[in-house]
Structure formats: C-alpha cells, structure tokens
Amino acid sequence: xxxxxxxxxxxxxxxxxxxxxxxxxxxxxxxxxxxxxxxxxxxxxxxxxxxxxxxxxxxxxxxxxxxxxxxxxxxxxxxxxxxxxxxxxxxxxxxxxxxxxxxxxxxxxxxxxxxxxxxxxxxxxxxxxxxxxxxxxxxxxxxxxxxxxxxxxxxxxxxxxxxxxxxxxxxxxxxxxxxxxxxxxxxxxxxxxxxxxxxxxxxxxxxxxxxxxxxxxxxxxxxxxxxxxxxxxxxxxxxxxxxxxxxxxxxxxxxxxxxxxxxxxxxxxxxxxxxxxxxxxx
Amino acid sequence: xxxxxxxxxxxxxxxxxxxxxxxxxxxxxxxxxxxxxxxxxxxxxxxxxxxxxxxxxxxxxxxxxxxxxxxxxxxxxxxxxxxxxxxxxxxxxxxxxxxxxxxxxxxxxxxxxxxxxxxxxxxxxxxxxxxxxxxxxxxxxxxxxxxxxxxxxxxxxxxxxxxxxxxxxxxxxxxxxxxxxxxxxxxxxxxxxxxxxxxxxxxxxxxxxxxxxxxxxxxxxxxxxxxxxxxxxxxxxxxxxxxxxxxxxxxxxxxxxxxxxxxxxxxxxxxxxxxxxxxxxxxxxxxxxxxxxxxxxxxxxxxxxxxxxxxxxxxxxxxxxxxxxxxxxxxxxxxxxxxxxxxxxxxxxxxxxxxxxxxxxxxxxxxxxxxxxxxxxxxxxxxxxxxxxxxxxxxxxxxxxxxxxxxxxxxxxxxxxxxxxxxxxxxxxxxxxxxxxxxxxxxxxxxxxxxxxxxxxxxxxxxxxxxxxxxxx
Numbered sequence: 001x002x003x004x005x006x007x008x009x010x011x012x013x014x015x016x017x018x019x020x021x022x023x024x025x026x027x028x029x030x031x032x033x034x035x036x037x038x039x040x041x042x043x044x045x046x047x048x049x050x051x052x053x054x055x056x057x058x059x060x061x062x063x064x065x066x067x068x069x070x071x072x073x074x075x076x077x078x079x080x081x082x083x084x085x086x087x088x089x090x091x092x093x094x095x096x097x098x099x100x101x102x103x104x105x106x107x108x109x110x111x112x113x114x115x116x117x118x119x120x121x122x123x124x125x126x127x128x129x130x131x132x133x134x135x136x137x138x139x140x141x142x143x144x145x146x147x148x149x150x151x152x153x154x155x156x157x158x159x160x161x162x163x164x165x166x167x168x169x170x171x172x173x174x175x176x177x178x179x180x181x182x183x184x185x186x187x188x189x190x191x192x193x194x195x196x197x198x199x200x201x202x203x204x205x206x207x208x209x210x211x212x213x214x215x216x217x218x219x220x221x222x223x224x225x226x227x228x229x230x231x232x233x234x235x236x237x238x239x240x241x242x243x244x245x246x247x248x249x250x251x252x253x254x255x256x257x258x259x260x261x262x263x264x265x266x267x268x269x270x271x272x273x274x275x276x277x278x279x280x281x282x
Numbered sequence: 283x284x285x286x287x288x289x290x291x292x293x294x295x296x297x298x299x300x301x302x303x304x305x306x307x308x309x310x311x312x313x314x315x316x317x318x319x320x321x322x323x324x325x326x327x328x329x330x331x332x333x334x335x336x337x338x339x340x341x342x343x344x345x346x347x348x349x350x351x352x353x354x355x356x357x358x359x360x361x362x363x364x365x366x367x368x369x370x371x372x373x374x375x376x377x378x379x380x381x382x383x384x385x386x387x388x389x390x391x392x393x394x395x396x397x398x399x400x401x402x403x404x405x406x407x408x409x410x411x412x413x414x415x416x417x418x419x420x421x422x423x424x425x426x427x428x429x430x431x432x433x434x435x436x437x438x439x440x441x442x443x444x445x446x447x448x449x450x451x452x453x454x455x456x457x458x459x460x461x462x463x464x465x466x467x468x469x470x471x472x473x474x475x476x477x478x479x480x481x482x483x484x485x486x487x488x489x490x491x492x493x494x495x496x497x498x499x500x501x502x503x504x505x506x507x508x509x510x511x512x513x514x515x516x517x518x519x520x521x522x523x524x525x526x527x528x529x530x531x532x533x534x535x536x537x538x539x540x541x542x543x544x545x546x547x548x549x550x551x552x553x554x555x556x557x558x559x560x561x562x563x564x565x566x567x568x569x570x571x572x573x574x575x576x577x578x579x580x581x582x583x584x585x586x587x588x589x590x591x592x593x594x595x596x597x598x599x600x601x602x603x604x605x606x607x608x609x610x611x612x613x614x615x616x617x618x619x620x621x622x623x624x625x626x627x628x629x630x631x632x633x634x635x636x637x638x639x640x641x642x643x644x645x646x647x648x649x650x651x652x653x654x655x656x657x658x659x660x661x662x663x664x665x666x667x668x669x670x671x672x673x674x675x676x677x678x679x680x681x682x683x684x685x686x687x688x689x690x691x692x693x694x695x696x697x698x699x700x701x702x703x704x705x706x707x708x709x710x711x712x713x714x715x716x717x718x719x720x721x722x723x724x725x726x727x728x729x730x731x732x733x734x735x736x737x738x739x740x741x742x743x744x745x746x747x748x749x750x751x752x753x754x755x
Contacts, residue, residue, distance in 0.1 A: 010450065014459075017459050018462065021463065024540030025470065028544070029489060032485065038484055039483065063347025063351065063409075063411070066347055066351070069626055071551055073550060073625075075549050076622070087551045087553075094480045095414055095486040095487070098484075098487045101627075105704045127329070134329070134705065135715075137347065
C-alpha cells in the first residue's frame with residue numbers, strides 16, 4: 001500500500017490537520033465578518049448606559065445566562081416572545097448572551113413584557129413571591145445597588161413593539177387590502193425559469209423566517225404559505241404588496257421594494273404559490 | 283498495532299510517574315465535579331435547599347449559576363482531560379517503543395494542571411468569568427491552560443520523534459492531532475490576545491461555538507477514540523480489523539468536524555448559510571463515527587467472551603454503545619426541524635452527558651482499570667468486585683438520567699410549541715428533575731467506589747515484580 005505510507009509521516013499528519021482546521025477557521029471566523037448584517041445595528045439596538053452595563057456584567061457574573069436565553073427564533077415555540085432576533089440587535093454586546101438553555105424564560109425582550117424596575121427587584125430577591133413555582137435562585141444577598149443595576153439592564157432589553165399575548169389568534173389579514181397602486185396583475189410569466197429564480201430569491205431572503213418549506217415554521221408574523229385558506233384569499237397583488245412593503249407589524253428588513261427588482265418580487269410570488277399547490281421541490 | 287514494550291525495557295522507579303499522578307488527580311477531580319453536579323441538580327427541584335444547608339456567608343457562591351460552570355469545567359478539563367494526559371503518557375511511549383521523553387516533565391505538567399484547575403474552581407465560584415460557554419476561565423487561567431498544553435505537546439512530540447516503531451498506529455495520530463487541535467482552538471476560541479476574551483456582537487457566539495463544539499469533537503472525542511483503539515485489540519487479543527478504515531475515520535473527522543459548530547445556533551440570529559454548513563457537516567459525521575465503530579466491532583467480535591470478561595472490556599463496549607447513540611442524536615439535532623423542538627430543552631443536556639459521561643468517561647474508566655495495575659506493577663486492581671459495581675452503578679444511573687432528560691426535553695419542547703404558559707412547563711419538569719438528581723446520586727456512588735478502588739490499588743503492597751503483561755496484539 002504505497003498510498004497508505006503517505007499518511008504515516010507525522011509532518012504530513014500535522015500539516016493536513018492544520019490545513020483542514022484553518023479552512024474551517026476561514027468559514028467561521030473570516031467569511032461571516034464580510035456580512036454587513038452582522039455589523040449594522042437595527043433601529044431597536046442601542047448602547048447601554050453605565051448602570052445598564054453594570055447590570056449586564058452582574059447578569060454574567062451570576063450566571064443568569066445558563067438558564068435564560070436572549071434570542072427569539074423564527075419558530076412556533078417562540079411565537080409569543082416578541083420580534084425575531086436579528087444579528088444587528090447584538091452589535092453593542094461583548095459578549096452577547098444568546099444562551100443555550102431555557103430553564104427560565106427567554107429574556108430577549110423582557111423589557112417589553114415587564115417594564116417595571118421594581119418588579120424585577122422584588123422578583124430577584126424572592127422569585128417565588130412574584131412567580132410561584134419558579135426554580136430561580138434568590139438573589140437577596142446582593143446589595144440593593146446591584147439589584148437596581150440588574151433591573152435597569154433587564155428593562156433595557158426591549159424592542160419597542162407592543163407585546164401581544166397570542167399572536168396566532170390575531171385576525172391576520174382582515175381589513176388588510178393593498179393600496180391602489182398595487183392592484184395589478186402578475187406581469188411575469190409562470191415558467192420553470194421564473195419559478196427557479198423565485199426559489200433562489202426566496203431561499204436567500206425569505207426562508208429564515210418563513211421556512212425553506214414555506215410552512216411559516218417561524219413566528220406568528222411569518223405566514224404559512226402552505227395554508228390553503230390563506231393562499232386562497234391572498235391575490236397575487238396582495239402577496240406582491242406584502243413582499244414589497246412588509247407586513248402590517250413592521251419587520252426590520254422586509255422592505256423588499258428597495259432590495260429586489262419588481263421582476264424578482266413577482267418571481268417570488270410565483271414560487272409562493274407552489275407551496276400550497278404542493279409543487280415546491282419538483 | 284499496540285505492542286507491549288514492558289518486557290523490552292528496564293523498569294525504573296520513575297517509569298509511569300506522570301501517568302500515575304494524572305490518574306490519581308483525575309479521580310479526585312471526578313469526585314469534585316460530580317458532587318457539585320449532584321448538589322446543583324437538586325436545586326432544580328428545591329431551589330432554596332442549598333441555602334438551608336450552608337451558612338449565609340456562602341450563599342453568594344453556591345447558587346446554580348455559580349455551580350454549573352464548576353461542574354462542567356471540572357468534569358471536562360479536570361477529570362476527562364487529566365485522564366487523557368494519563369493516557370498519552372501511558373500509550374504514546376508504548377506505541378513508539380521507547381520510554382516517555384520525560385516523566386518529570388510529565389508529572390510537572392500534571393501538577394501545574396492541577397493548580398490551574400484549582401484556580402479555575404475558585405475563580406468560577408467567585409463569579410470571575412468571561413461568560414462564554416466552555417470558555418469561562420479568566421485570561422490568566424487561559425494562559426495557564428495554554429502553557430499546560432505546550433508542556434504536554436513537548437513531551438508527546440519528543441517521544442514520537444525518537445520512536446523505534448516506525449509505523450505509527452492510529453491512536454498516535456489521534457493523540458498528536460488532539461494536542462494541536464486543542465492548542466489552536468483554545469487560543470483562537472478564547473481570543474487569547476485580548477484579556478476580555480470576547481468578540482463583539484453575534485461574531486462572538488459564532489466563534490464561541492466553533493471553539494466550544496470543536497473542543498468536544500477534536501479533543502474529547504479524538505482522545506477517547508484513541509484510547510479505545512489502543513485497548514480493543516489488546517482486550518480482544520487480536521489485531522485491528524482494518525487500518526484503512528482507521529485512516530478514513532481519522533481524515534474524515536479532521537475534515538468534517540471543524541465545520542459543525544454553528545449547529546448550536548440553529549434558527550438563531552446568525553447567517554443561515556453558516557447553519558446550513560453546520561447541518562450538512564453534522565450529518566456527514568456519520569462517516570467517521572460509523573467507520574470507527576465498525577472497526578471496533580469487527581476487531582472485538584468473535585472474541586466476546588474474552589473481551590467482556592474484563593471490566594475494561596465492558597466499559598469499552600458500553601461506551602461504544604453510548605458513542606453510537608450520541609452520534610445518532612447529534613446529526614438529527616442539527617436538522618432545523620428537530621432543533622425547533624429540542625433546542626434549549628433538557629434533551630440537549632442529556633445529549634451532552636451522553637458524550638462526556640456515557641462515551642468518553644467510560645473509555646477513560648476502561649483505560650484506568652487497564653493501565654493502573656500495570657503502572658504500579660500489580661497483578662490487578664484492589665478489588666475487581668468494586669470495579670464491577672462501578673460499572674453497573676454508572677451504567678444504570680446514566681441510563682436513567684439520559685432517558686429522563688430526553689423525555690423531559692420532548693415534553694418541554696412540545697409544550698412550548700403548543701403555547702403552554704412557561705411557568706407551567708417549569709413546574710411540570712420537577713418530577714423529571716428529581717429523577718435526574720436521584721440518578722445522579724447513583725452515578726456519584728459508583729464514582730466514589732472507583733476513587734476508593736484507585737487509591738487502595740495505589741496503597742496495595744507490590745505482590746509480584748512483574749505484572750501480567752498484556753500479550754502483543
């Protein structure tokens with residue numbers, strides 16, 4: 001086995017594994033930094049005040065982030081947690097407390113839900129007084145100043161959008177008609193080429209929230225394109241309008257009239273139809 | 283293939299010094315880590331119980347947020363990594379056909395590492411942390427870790443350089459590779475050129491998980507596999523089934539594993555192409571895992587009576603089963619659809635324990651039971667019966683704990699999807715958390731038997747000048 005002997009040299013093994021690891025380092029460390037999405041702050045991101053920054057350090061020191069995440073994902077489980085988190089929400093964090101486990105609730109937008117600092121101070125001192133059944137440790141051993149800093153940090157975690165208890169029960173498109181200038185026919189022909197182009201654009205720009213399969217496996221805001229009732233009611237013009245201007249409850253970055261050509265948006269409309277008709281993937 | 287050189291070289295008092303010290307140290311860290319883990323696990327049922335037991339002055343240091351990183355760090359760095367040091371100091375010279383480059387340097391490495399781990403325990407309990415999972419240690423401790431890895435690397439590479447057996451057995455590749463991987467990953471992943479240790483924005487979680495998952499795959503996995511590759515031919519009394527398969531396993535893990543880290547951030551606020559890269563490569567992990575396990579199975583099969591007749595053989599077999607299940611779970615968890623159910627739940631905690639405790643700790647136990655009597659020139663361990671009890675308590679306790687955490691995770695995940703109020707899910711978890719804590723007590727009992735057995739073996743009078751030397755496989 002002559003080829004096998006090549007692998008027996010320590011030098012070659014070392015060079016080989018270092019090269020493979022370096023390739024991964026390029027993929028993880030270098031390539032993502034080229035994406036503006038990671039660096040441009042969203043409108044709701046803001047730098048911390050001194051007190052909030054101190055609270056954030058305490059949040060880290062006490063290990064709050066082992067049990068509380070700070071990321072809302074475009075999935076059904078997170079539907080009631082507020083707007084989906086975007087990379088630009090974290091540009092002032094070093095490090096960002098994305099978290100990896102939810103022994104306690106997600107805190108990405110806890111300031112929207114619970115804007116009262118005093119609530120947090122009482123809750124931190126005796127979690128079971130405000131939330132019977134909670135398994136959170138009590139922090140009444142912390143000095144009052146620390147509790148106030150923590151509370152200031154927690155209420156600063158807000159998106160500014162009003163929380164709604166169950167977004168899924170909201171009538172999604174009642175009284176929701178496109179303005180006159182959008183009441184037009186789809187000028188792009190339904191063809192395999194246009195469908196493919198639509199798929200490419202969809203996978204790139206829409207799939208993160210609406211799902212690759214169009215099932216809206218995302219938050220309640222992200223509609224389910226396989227929902228035949230919804231797709232039956234929605235005209236092409238309605239879909240084109242929503243793609244262009246974004247949904248009624250604003251979603252950052254959904255202004256595709258500024259990002260995609262009209263042709264591209266119409267191609268996406270064709271592709272959206274294919275989900276409910278079971279054509280996607282063919 | 284493994285050959286014993288114990289007959290060939292003259293034994294001196296210093297022989298095996300480094301490996302012995304590492305095994306003793308690791309046993310103590312194991313006891314500490316699992317004690318802390320068990321204490322913490324009860325606070326998920328009764329959050330105030332530690333306050334009832336300990337005086338008020340200690341309250342700031344003993345809540346879950348402080349105990350969890352101590353448990354994790356001491357388990358993976360204090361216990362498992364120290365065992366890996368022991369395995370390298372034992373296995374590398376035997377596969378190279380020479381003595382270890384320096385036993386004294388090895389022992390010094392172990393004791394410097396013990397100081398590092400003690401410092402990590404104290405600082406983490408005091409709340410000094412960089413707040414990055416698996417990378418919590420503050421900068422000075424990061425430096426101490428890096429120094430230790432360099433000391434370890436000098437010893438291992440110098441031994442390999444003067445080897446007499448020119449053909450390098452697969453365990454050697456894995457051990458050499460692991461040292462390089464750990465060094466590079468630790469330095470980059472912990473951002474060691476910056477004492478704050480963190481990157482800005484979501485770049486930090488991306489790099490954190492690149493490091494955090496790779497250190498599992500390219501230090502803990504690869505060293506565990508190296509131990510199993512060394513022990514299985516010896517325990518089965520026959521040569522390795524296929525060297526070609528072992529090459530495929532090695533180069534595929536080296537190519538695939540470094541790309542998998544972003545599966546910790548599925549649906550998270552990171553570029554979705556990166557998550558896709560991680561999902562695809564995670565699925566491809568089936569290649570290295572199944573080639574390695576096929577190789578293990580084919581080497582041992584046909585000789586099960588001999589293989590399972592020894593405690594190390596049982597630990598290796600059970601560890602391989604756990605490794606197989608880990609690597610069925612891992613790829614499926616990296617799929618967006620399944621991640622949407624189990625991410626952030628106890629399922630993932632069960633998965634993490636499956637790899638670290640079920641697979642790699644079991645391989646390490648097998649190594650300790652195989653190597654310690656030989657290092658000490660004893661006929662065997664102090665008590666085979668205690669070793670058997672250790673095996674069954676660890677296996678039983680862990681199986682209960684793992685299934686409990688997986689069921690708990692599925693209940694949690696599906697309840698969140700159905701829109702159940704969060705606190706109701708927390709309360710519903712309490713019976714599961716109690717079961718898990720009690721399973722932890724069973725596991726912990728087994729580990730105390732192991733620690734007792736290790737130290738009683740060390741204190742035993744030397745019965746014979748020569749150990750029952752393993753047959754050259």
